[in-house]
Amino acid sequence: KQEVTQIPAALSVPEGENLVLNCSFTDSAIYNLQWFRQDPGKGLTSLLLIQSSQREQTSGRLNASLDKSSGRSTLYIAASQPGDSATYLCAPTGGSTLGRLYFGRGTQLTVWP
């Protein structure tokens, strides 16, 4: 069974810092991996999707890398802002045709002014 671990569990930083959020997963047989953010009491917003054949994806201040063979993905957030405060979740897609996502507990990020 796929297990996802995210480190750190929580992060509190002043705005402007460049951040690194780590994700590891136990089964490397994945189709892709998505990064999401979740604001309190809300659903998930998709940030980036990396296919299993790709090494990284970028969107604005966000960059995600994927090392499928070692079961790791990293989300980089450049020049963090208070609006980035949220819980960040990584979710690899399983090897079945159903393409289910597996979630860890996420990293709770607080960026203060």
Add this chain to the structure above:
Amino acid sequence: GAVVSQHPSWVICKSGTSVKIECRSLDFQATTMFWYRQFPKQSLMLMATSNEGSKATYEQGVEKDKFLINHASLTLSTLTVTSAHPEDSSFYICSARGTSGGANNEQFFGPGTRLTVL
């Protein structure tokens, strides 16, 4: 990105009643929709996977007679919590995946439904 809606956004009901939650893909067709439950401070737990026109596949430990899922069209799936009890109180979130690309497709999530059973 694609938009997924859920209705209602929150519901309060008495113990023993049934509650229906709708999940719609607004601007794309979704062959597969997923239903998750999230308890406070916990991550999302997959309850079931629903494919249009066929029976849902439930995760181990999820009672299919209690959580009825219908996926009658490519844009709508419903989750009915039957005979709800206080322990069913949770945040229910659906996601939808487009029809092309199979499991490689990105999943888009709804805003969630907060269910409180008194």
